[in-house]
Amino acid sequence: MVRVALIAESFLPHMNGVTHSLLRVIDHLSARGDDVLVLAPRAAELPSEHAGYNIEGLPAFALPRYPNVRIATVTVGRVVRLLRGFQPDVVHLASPFVLGLQAMLAAEQLGIPTVAIYQTDVPAYASRYGFPLAEPLLWQQVQRIHQRATLNLAPSSYALSQLHDHQIDRLRKWTRGVDTARFTPEKRDEAWRARIAPHGERIVGYVGRLAAEKQVEDLRVIATLPDVRLVIVGDGPLRARLEQLMPTAHFTGFLGGDELARAIASFDVFVHPGELETFCQTIQEAMASGVPVIATGRGGPLDLVDSSRTGWLYTPGNLHEMRMRVADLVGDDAKRAAFALAARETVRDRSWTAVCDALLAHYADAIRLNRLRPAAGWPVGPRASVTASRG
Template structure:
């Protein structure tokens, strides 16, 4: 099996996500699977990646937490990487920013996705005091995991959390532990004597030093008699913690055998975080034969057996935390009994066993993706929208809305001088050609230079009057290249248009915007990407059919663009038409594209004079407040009838 892993964080920054990815890479390699890692680049990677290919992308650090890197990769870039590797499944490790774009790219290629829920970013937003962002983050997490083919949650608490958000297709998949590296035999008496020279009991914590981990709660243990507090880790809260708990031992970040030796040297392990989806360091402490005191919420509920191998204290009750730790450090017999039970509890939790389960989930995702694709062709869709819809694939009245791209500007293939064809015309012919029943009616209300306000004021009302059962919407580029576009306002208007059409029971083919691969286009890439993220949300929430052209990497290649550098030539329109047909379930659409290209190779000659022919007239119109579409009307303002396959078959037999 070929597995592409998209990791929201990666080496050299080590955390739970990175550690899990490394273990999965190792055991997938040992089982004979091929892997590709797509992740943020933040430094040199010297670790053994077990034969995995890597694509480390340019990233930026979070201002308040520079160890965390964020990748703003375009879906088209990720789509190109995935197409080149040709994976059987895409594994999204703790997806959020990179994972969302990777999900879009995988969807465009119809590759199954397995999203591994590992970070409770909703709780993190709350911990960082961002109440307005919390609802946005929660909505994003919901949309992402509902869109994934399958979601793996590490604990019963995270399963319940995702279920409450309406996420379906949930499976339980925990984390493995290296029971050889983390073991009681690594206890180092010399280290213990150095840290606690007077024989104090060592109470330890291992993890990121950040507000969401609630490490500040360890102050409740600072003056516990006959104990020494050891804090292992690094992060933005380290300096404030050193001031708050000056007598604690701060080791900084530890890993490998050094971490295992220190972990085994603890007498009690404490984990105060209330936002853990799992708690890998808890599991490593148990493997090391160390009793655990953890908050009784989230991931720890599945790992710590209270009164057997540790204690679960009441969340937020620091007096209870102190009492539970005091109980164990003050009773040697109980602590030793808990320690034996702790080691026994991790039997069967090896990474080898967990990776075998993971491959089983990969196979299930492939089966589910095939079902989803079949449902799409037959007219169903996941998730189901709470609006009426006709049986998809049986459309007879198609109306195209938009600007010059949908009008077909620069697609002069087999058209009289001054007339254009375009992807929507080509799509209408494909749909009519697969229809058994006639007549098939088509209208194209798109006009060059139109903006979203024209969609609302002119095109949607005209389309609804025609009672279509399929409407395509590709618009927004003219708004986005203008000065200071207010993207939320543009999005709100598009959403209202989609909602208006869907209320009639008609289907909507919602198309993302896209750019050519040229330097000047990079100025607008962030705007287009932000807008497209919202279009994907609208499609999911309104039950629209998404044609994600931003994720089609080859569409940015310059040979597909006309000499004016802003419109598609015939080959580009052909590609869009067949991708749209594929999204609508036209059988063998991709194979038909190859045949069409072979039979209709472009013979359009390249023309010079771009500055005088295209650029200067555009600037002059802008200065005068005019557009190229002023005074123009739609080329098909009313329905035209196209012959269907049924028409042709009846003609042959008559």
């Protein structure tokens, strides 16, 4: 049995990639009978428990214009007291930035190993939101956290390279699972398709937040393709603007559970234009649903899409190429079917059980590494062991 303190920069009820992964981890630890404490920024809708585990809501404020983004204002001393009371074997830092740093410092004081999960490219978000000068400052914050962590996990080869290039050590690759029982070609719904595309158009779909970092506006070049119905699943601050930009597209709003699975399985092609993805879980869900994927050739999709076999990767920023790749697949039934079959086969064995078992092995590795930690902390700078540490 292992005792794990999970530190979440965001958590329920706000669903995103970080929350989704944490819920899967919690369910896995619960099934094993492990002990878990969750620390997360306090919100009115934050539950007090999940899967029988206590959720400690910490003082926080919402960012202006983004009420779902809450910044914890807790002191290191408060986190020290909470961790001391729980006595975890390991502290799991989920996409750490503000609360994660406080928990990192608290764990250091108590001598508890930390596993930091790099999942969100916060520095690049600054440039996308019009603050390019903030990017190097935000990378300093990322370095401050991850250079101190006992072990750092990243979901893709691209994300590992980012951390390595910023002088961050003790790296491992930890990917994500996909629920192939929920996301399956069997959920394809012809009645749903007939309602969305009553004239028999091919359905090209996107799933994700409608926010600047996702570059959803790039899909405008697809909306004008003949015999194509663009479907955009999700919600966010840019929805009204995007609806004006792409008046012929169908916006479903947020979908979850079986509704989401049905929508994805009913697509003919899945497109994701975002260049800032460290992984991109919705690509895996589309592939599990037997839907070929077209994505930008940057970030997490590089590991997920086998170009010319399960979909196409296009040159970042080249919207003409993206449009041509979509036209290629919607116009070729045989190729699309072959890509769809290969996509499903590629993710068939990527279960969350296997992924969470790998995480437990990383926890054990961090506990071992913590015994080797120098009294002055981990050294920062050139290292000879990084390549070997990327198992």
